[in-house]
Amino acid sequence: MNNNSVITHLRHVGFAMPQLEEQRAFYSQEWGLIEIAEQDGVYYFAAAGSPEPYVIRLRKDERKRADVIGFGAATRGDIDALAENLKQGGVRIIQAPHELASPGGGYGVRFFDLEGRVIEVSADVAARKHRQLHPGESIPVKLSHCVVNSPNPQETVDWYEKHLGLQVVEALQIHGRKLMWFMRCSHPQHHVFAVGNAPHVAMHHVSFDMRGIDEFLRGVGRLQRSGHELIWGPGRHQTGDNAYGYFSDKAGNTVEYTAGMSDLDDTWEVTEGDLTDPLVLDTWGTSSPWGEHVMKHHFNTPDEGLFIAPPL
Ligand SMILES: [Fe+2]
Incomplete structure (x- = not known):
C-alpha cells in the first residue's frame, strides 16, 4: 500500500486549559519535554530527539480545548495547492497560506475540519537542533x-x-x-x-x-x-x-x-x-x-x- 497524501507527518498538538502552570510543569518536569519558548502567552515544548521546533504548545484559557493539530507537508507549493483544494471543497479556512510566526517559522494554512477542530498544515519549517537519545533515557524522542x-x-x-x-x-x-x-x-x-x-x-x-x-x-x-x-x-x-x-x-x-x-x-x-x-x-x-x-x-x-x- 502506497500513499501520496500531501501530509508527511504529525508536527505538533496544541492544548488550552485553565491550569496552565500545572500543565507546564507536567510536560517539562514529568513527561520529559523541553520548554523552548513563550510567545504571547503560548508556551512551546520540544522533544529532545526531534527536528520539529515544537511538538506541544500550551495556552491558558477558561475553556479546555485542543487549540490545533499541526501536520507537515513537503513544500510551499503543496500548501498553496492544498489551500486551493480545501477552498474548492467548501472547507472553512481560518488563515489562508501565510508565513508562520511560531518557533521554526515556515509557511502554513489553518482551517476547521468537519467537526470544528483546528488543523494547520505547514512546510518549510526550520529544523530544531536535536540529538540522539542515550540508551536508558526515558524521555520522548x-x-x-x-x-x-x-x-x-x-x-x-x-x-x-x-x-x-x-x-x-x-x-x-x-x-x-x-x-x-x-x-x-x-x-x-x-x-x-x-x-x-x-x-x-x-x-x-x-x-x-x-x-x-x-x-x-x-x-x-x-x-x-x-x-x-x-x-x-x-x-x-x-x-x-x-x-x-x-x-x-x-x-x-x-x-x-x-x-x-x-x-x-x-x-x-x-x-x-x-x-x-x-x-x-x-x-x-x-x-x-x-x-x-x-x-x-x-x-x-x-x-x-x-x-x-x-x-x-
Ligand atoms: Fe496511541
Missing part, C-alpha cells in the same frame, strides 16, 4: 500520532481521506460495531492519526515515541514511581505493533508513551481487528485491563473550542 474522538466517526474519516489524503489502514470493531479507524500519511508509519467512535468531539490521546522498548518501560515506571496513575498498560497493541502506556495530563487529556510501531509495506491490505480477541488489544498480555475506566479517560471531556479559532 518525538511525537508519534494523535487520536481524536468523534460522534460522527465514519464521516470524519471520509473527510480526512477526501481533504488531506490520509488513508485508513486498519479498523477495530467489537460485536460488529466499529470503534476506531487508523490512518496513515505519505510516510510508511502504520498510523499518524486515528478517529475513535465516541459520544462527543475531544482529543482521545496524543502519543510520544520513546527510544525503544527498554526506554518505554523505564518511562512508564518513572511516572508511576512519581505518583502518576498508569491508566492502561504496559502492553503492546496488535494494531501498529506498538507498546502502550497511557497517563493523564493536568487537564485530563490522555497522553501515551509508545515504542516500536511498525512501518507498512507495499503489500499491506486494509484489515479489521476484533476486540473480543485479547491479543488484538495486547499481544504481550501484560497490560492492566481495558474497560469503562480506560474509555472514560480516552473519551475526555467535550472540546469547548469547536469552530472557534484560537487567538494564536
Whole structure:
C-alpha cells in the first residue's frame, strides 16, 4: 500500500486549559519535554530527539480545548495547492497560506475540519537542533500520532481521506460495531492519526515515541514511581505493533508513551481487528485491563473550542 497524501507527518498538538502552570510543569518536569519558548502567552515544548521546533504548545484559557493539530507537508507549493483544494471543497479556512510566526517559522494554512477542530498544515519549517537519545533515557524522542474522538466517526474519516489524503489502514470493531479507524500519511508509519467512535468531539490521546522498548518501560515506571496513575498498560497493541502506556495530563487529556510501531509495506491490505480477541488489544498480555475506566479517560471531556479559532 502506497500513499501520496500531501501530509508527511504529525508536527505538533496544541492544548488550552485553565491550569496552565500545572500543565507546564507536567510536560517539562514529568513527561520529559523541553520548554523552548513563550510567545504571547503560548508556551512551546520540544522533544529532545526531534527536528520539529515544537511538538506541544500550551495556552491558558477558561475553556479546555485542543487549540490545533499541526501536520507537515513537503513544500510551499503543496500548501498553496492544498489551500486551493480545501477552498474548492467548501472547507472553512481560518488563515489562508501565510508565513508562520511560531518557533521554526515556515509557511502554513489553518482551517476547521468537519467537526470544528483546528488543523494547520505547514512546510518549510526550520529544523530544531536535536540529538540522539542515550540508551536508558526515558524521555520522548518525538511525537508519534494523535487520536481524536468523534460522534460522527465514519464521516470524519471520509473527510480526512477526501481533504488531506490520509488513508485508513486498519479498523477495530467489537460485536460488529466499529470503534476506531487508523490512518496513515505519505510516510510508511502504520498510523499518524486515528478517529475513535465516541459520544462527543475531544482529543482521545496524543502519543510520544520513546527510544525503544527498554526506554518505554523505564518511562512508564518513572511516572508511576512519581505518583502518576498508569491508566492502561504496559502492553503492546496488535494494531501498529506498538507498546502502550497511557497517563493523564493536568487537564485530563490522555497522553501515551509508545515504542516500536511498525512501518507498512507495499503489500499491506486494509484489515479489521476484533476486540473480543485479547491479543488484538495486547499481544504481550501484560497490560492492566481495558474497560469503562480506560474509555472514560480516552473519551475526555467535550472540546469547548469547536469552530472557534484560537487567538494564536
Ligand atoms: Fe496511541
